Amino acid sequence: MDSLWDYPDFDAHELVHFVTDRKSGLKAIVAVHSRHLGPAAGGTRFWHYEKAGEAIADVLRLSRGMSFKNAMAGLPLGGGKAVILADEARTKTPEMLAAYGKAIEGLCGAYVTAEDVGISVADLVEVAKHTRYISGLPVASGRAGGDPGPFTSYGVFLGVKAAVKRKLGKDSLSGLHIAIQGAGSVASGLARQAAAEGARLTIADVDRAKAEALARETGGATIDPGAIMTIEADVLSPCALGAILTPESIAALNVPIVAGGANNQLATQAEGDRVRDRNILYAPDYVINAGGIINVGMEYAGEGDEAQVRARIEQIPGRLETIWDESEASGRNAADVADDMARKLIGRG
Numbered sequence: 001m002d003s004l005w006d007y008p009d010f011d012a013h014e015l016v017h018f019v020t021d022r023k024s025g026l027k028a029i030v031a032v033h034s035r036h037l038g039p040a041a042g043g044t045r046f047w048h049y050e051k052a053g054e055a056i057a058d059v060l061r062l063s064r065g066m067s068f069k070n071a072m073a074g075l076p077l078g079g080g081k082a083v084i085l086a087d088e089a090r091t092k093t094p095e096m097l098a099a100y101g102k103a104i105e106g107l108c109g110a111y112v113t114a115e116d117v118g119i120s121v122a123d124l125v126e127v128a129k130h131t132r133y134i135s136g137l138p139v140a141s142g143r144a145g146g147d148p149g150p151f152t153s154y155g156v157f158l159g160v161k162a163a164v165k166r167k168l169g170k171d172s173l174s175g176l177h178i179a180i181q182g183a184g185s186v187a188s189g190l191a192r193q194a195a196a197e198g199a200r201l202t203i204a205d206v207d208r209a210k211a212e213a214l215a216r217e218t219g220g221a222t223i224d225p226g227a228i229m230t231i232e233a234d235v236l237s238p239c240a241l242g243a244i245l246t247p248e249s250i251a252a253l254n255v256p257i258v259a260g261g262a263n264n265q266l267a268t269q270a271e272g273d274r275v276r277d278r279n280i281l282y283a284p285d286y287v288i289n290a291g292g293i294i295n296v297g298m299e300y301a302g303e304g305d306e307a308q309v310r311a312r313i314e315q316i317p318g319r320l321e322t323i324w325d326e327s328e329a330s331g332r333n334a335a336d337v338a339d340d341m342a343r344k345l346i347g348r349g
Helices: 052-072 092-105 121-127 148-169 185-196 208-218 248-254 271-277 291-300 306-313 315-329 334-345
Strands: 014-021 025-032 042-049 077-084 177-181 200-204 233-239
Touching: 014 052, 025 052, 025 092, 042 052, 052 077, 052 233, 052 248, 052 291, 052 334, 077 092, 092 121, 148 185, 148 233, 148 291, 148 306, 177 334, 185 200, 185 208, 200 208, 248 271, 248 315, 271 334, 291 306
Parallel strands: 042 077, 177 200, 177 233
Antiparallel strands: 014 025, 025 077
């Protein structure tokens, strides 16, 4: 591969910024996909990548997804994302977070960061000591902002219910079998809400202890992570990392619905057609999982309270219905329909 421009996931990104701080050991990449609608907003992922090229591909895909997510959610924000390249021990120090905050400040507002996988609210508090361009910080009770995880899971829960109504004709999750991939913040929130409505859960996570604890709490069962993609269920809800829908995994799916909170679930754009061809209803990930960015976006803008955030999140099912209606009418897969809608909103249609 000759250059960054040759990466398959490079999509006319406005800025890709490589950060190195030798003293703290920080290595990070910040990608700004679009600022057509406002400053590029998206979380920071702290993750160990086997190869640097994997980190580049991840940040390019995630930042493009944030452009589409923010646009489809009606937020005055562009799309960006950052990854901090962790070592195998996942070493994270205050010095590293400070250096990262200074790097974000140096971009002068082009990118606004928040939580993502591996970054906690406490980590953001450290980063915020060195930059103004941050959201997802602790807020007073009832205000917009704070940990985006519960808001993401609320949107995913509503999206799952919308998918069940459309595909299965049911208004409730009661008695339905939902297979959840992941046991982190978003997966846990979805599991609790689904269980409260009477769903039967099967949960898988690479951290078996986390999966077992969540299953005990929700009355669910656990399964080996390698088997969750083939289990027979009413809904598969991917809520871990992305690129899990491959030609092989799609062929082995045993569900009528895929609706979950993970970003970039399709390994490539071609997988959208494969899901459609199997007559599986797919909820485009950046539409169903927009609850968290709606929350932190409204926090950054200084707008609204928690009730208004939840009201905005409750518009997610309607957006999904619009996408599914167009998909059904045109014969095009739901992911492509959503992408075209988003591209038009950011001036690239």
